[in-house]
Amino acid sequence: MTDLMRNIRIVEVYSDIAGYKKGASLGIEALKASSKELNTDYFEKLQLESIEDDSNNGGESQFLHAKYADVIEPIISKLAHKVKDIRNENKFLIVLAGDHSSCAGTMHGLKMAHPNSEIGVVYIDAHADIHSPYTSGSGNMHGMPLAMACAIDNLECQRNELSEKEKEYWEKLKFMVSDEPSIKPENVVFCAVRDYQEEEMALIKKYKIPLYSVAEITQKGISSTVEEIFKKLEYCDHIYVSFDVDSVDPLYVPGTGTPAVNGLSYEQAMQLNIELIKNEKVCCWEMAEINPLYNTSKDDSTRVFKILEKVTQSLLNNY
Template structure:
């Protein structure tokens, strides 16, 4: 059986809306409500955050709070890389989705020679760089960080020199250069992108399984096809952003988008995908209880976390 370690990252610097750093504790409240022993079973590692920067104005307008994001991602990278070097399976519970770039860097740092792929279950492609971002919010950038993509072809923002230097440092966390090829990304549920991201998706032929496709083909088939696309990867990372879920379930996330997955679809998808023996890390992000009523999103997210972990344990 694989040994699991929880990594708790209460960081929300890279989100545009406040509150995502409370998502982990909202899931803990959900677990108490269910009388679950989940949080007793795994020893958590807590990564220090830099959320106090939020009391100041952001320094970099195309990479807001980027200096803090860099520090947190570096810490996440080191924590994940240490766990992977010990052969442990990190389950990362995080606030905003930028942490995924730290996680990916950590996986790669521990196994630089292994080809890494990612399954990105999300409403967003998170493929912006400071050169293209419409918001400056760095939770829209983790896949550009991980693949070292600037997307100058679609440049929208005339970025400052300091921002450029910071972006270079962020892309070099763990190791210099790309940790993954864009071709080794599979999207599920992506439905809110900007033209600059559409350009990259088309350029690299990245497959997106839409909500309609998941409904039509079913979870088993979609999981099979997703893994088939990543057949040449040695390791697979799964990133689950709760905004992949439909807004009728809950709006307890910073950037909710209609026409998302049902809870059952997301639950089954994660249960199924994590059975693949190459999956080496799973992450859940963007639960924001301050935007919610009766902790609905965290209740759903915790259910998915618990079921996915159970599937991981049962299948090894």
């Protein structure tokens, strides 16, 4: 292991309880299988740590609007403290997650490690993930991580009445670090978001969150898009990049739980992440929602693994 590799830590999150479809917890093992098929030693070269969903919860959630919040909260808490510990060692963090709810733990953990810093978020996803239990039509919490980290209820658009237990867990999920939001919504930039509800768009407009559509990214080009993103976040001390594979068009990456058409091309997703990781303020990169149960060929997970491999190589070249 080189000195540079010692500066990188991978955290694997084996959970898909918050997702609409189960199977994302299998994504990490699919990446490892692809690595072996390609005869790489990627996972042998880097230090790995794992977080498991040990709830053994196979039944229906007791909650309607914050499904499995009682199971999700300890997973997010464990991830947050793991992220804090790794950042306190000044390591670069790669998180490989199941469903995307876990990224709330990543953001909380970054705030734990950098309590006095401005933290920026580049959110590459087909979905805005900024619903709360008060506004979500499904109650699936993989659509709520940004609301957790930004401590947003969006009561102006409220459609649901929560039980007292749901409120209790939601407050825990929002204020895991302190009585303040871990992330300011003004510090978020969206890329490739195209499947969202009016309640989420109300927040995007309220906080003036930049949203780079696929068409805009295509028109501007990757380099100009990345340059604009970092200009927007230039006052941030640390930047986190969260990459949900459903940001890619299902033509190229069908193996995800909530695919949405008209997404990024495979090459766009590759280059966008490679360029973002070059910035010295980026301290954490996350990939989520790989669901091999929905692959259409054995090569689907391999394509996703190649993004992971090349992004890591870009990191090593620029760290």
